[in-house]
Amino acid sequence: MARTLFEKVWDTHVITSLAAGVDLLHIDRNMLHDLGGGESLSQLARDGRSVRNPELTLATPDHIVETRQGRTGGIAPWADEVIDKLCVLAKENSIPLYNVGELEHGIVHVMAPELGFVLPGTTIVCGDSHTCTLGAFGAVAFGIGSSEVVHVLATQTLPQRRPKTMRVRFNGTLPHGIGAKDMSLALIRAIGTAGATGYAIEYVGEAVRGLDMEGRMTLCNLSIESGAKVGMIAPDETTFRWLEGRPQAPTGRAWEQAVSAWRELATDEHAKFDKDIVIDCSTLAPYITWGTSPEQVIAVDQPIPQLDEAPTSVHRTEWGNALEYMGLKGGESLIGIRVDRVFIGSCSNSRLPDLRRAAQIVAGKQVAAHVEAWVVPGSERVKRAAEAEGLDTVFKKAGLQWREPGCSLCVGANGEVVAPGQRCVSTSNRNFTGRQGPGARTHLASPEMAAAAAITGAITDVRTLK
């Protein structure tokens, strides 16, 4: 029977069926980070259990690490304690650990693929909802809670409900300057933040094929923002070229064997999806959020919707609250709204091509005097590669801060926050109330849009930047 990419990967990992629609899945990859990783290992020990397969596990501190140049760990003693706990317990349990300052260190969803730890056709979990990023490689990758992390540590399995399947097709070619971030925001705009709840998404179409691996990771990263735990792209030559030679990717005969198996993963021609969504790429524009949910998003040259355009009374209330929090009015344009902060980073947009695109925008220009703009590379490898081609110099000359890798301002867990009332254009993935700090006003957008806002000091249509 014809099967989808998702079904092939899922079926291969079923150890046993537990009930109708519920399988015990083998988990090939488990990733621990500082926000809960250490605590999960403690819990496991308290339960009198041990790590079943440390060789299928890795650990890296990312959420709580400081990103100031010259940092050694956290921003304060409490943060160092949390980071140290992860490091000590990872070592005690023989889990490979990639610590601050090491070549392999970074945001888990950036460093794990670079390491070759993330492979097509595998199942991957992490106590972080943006694990869906790694579906870009054709893996079934999803975020889980702390209890489930302990479950995987103990058993290398998880009981899971098989989701329905959704195919999101991006038809046609992207207009110049429009990228993966705009594609994902366009999807969330179309289906809402619960539009894909209960589904595993597969992204298809010419524009998806045309993305580099970093772009594919951006697209898959925002799957959870439309409700989907899983977002995938079938592996192809782009995937294999990117992976070959990575430190932990298979080599020699094992590589050949793997690639030939991975070529079979693509969705069969007549496979059925439970739901189909089609997005016409020719209509895409640079998108930017105006509210406190990723679905509150518009093309930058469109007005913010009026409250009476809200589809339901619940939406109307939410929109009203969002506008009040953001200090904005329905019907007004975002273009020209003054910004205080710019954040280029996060597991959405902190990889080398993201930084290159932002650097192109700011090269030879100056950040507006009232704006504090940060560039936080996603990993040590990204940082070093960017420095090798001089991107750090471009950013610093333009007046942006060039920082050390970590999650940083995406979530503010490390103490780095946007001040109350400040407005920030951010390349991250969540604009929730207080996400970047209590009272912080977040506008999600692409690296190009964030860079343009840094230069002009206001929200800007990057297409019109001279």
Add this chain to the structure above:
Amino acid sequence: MKKFEVLESTAAPFPHANVDTDRIIRIERCARVAREDLGNWVFETERLNPDGSPNEAFVLHRPPFRDAQILVAEDNFGCGSSREMAVWALTGIGIRCVIAPSFGEIFFNNCFQNGVLPIRLPADTVAELLQRLSEQEAASNEPAPWRVDLRTCRISTPWHPAIRFDIEPLRREALLEGLDSIGMTLKHAEAIDAYQAQQRQIMPWVWRQETSTSR
């Protein structure tokens, strides 16, 4: 895990959609507050005043809802971050049951790991319940407790003798019995061993080579 059989409690209306887990518990609390103290920080931005005192206008501080163990909310409750601390923060103030038309999927899973029952009801039923709770408060009527019975999968409220709800049988059983999920899985230890032995043969690349894991 804590069992869930029958819950008798008042219910509190939380008529908001897309309540994300950042809103339920802020990230800095996740990093710094012990699990058993997270209840002190649940919904802190709206539940507490800037000086840390309780905001008396917040629903769970208003007289009819102070002891509520049931929360009724709009669509997509618990969306966003996977932080299980959101569930721990809710249980920390006594919430054992959340009723909404839909939930963020990871939050929904996390509830079952902690003896919390998330119930999906049709949007119009939820809208009616929210309306009734609001009218009851406006009329200053003493709130009558609801009864959530997982054995019969029925909710009775002052206005409905029995609202039926659906729950997956496996999850229902685990909550009723207070089963340990890891213990249940370990009953399949032989099947896990067999799977891994086979995977090493068929998909050897999944297993990291010793040279690359030794550091």
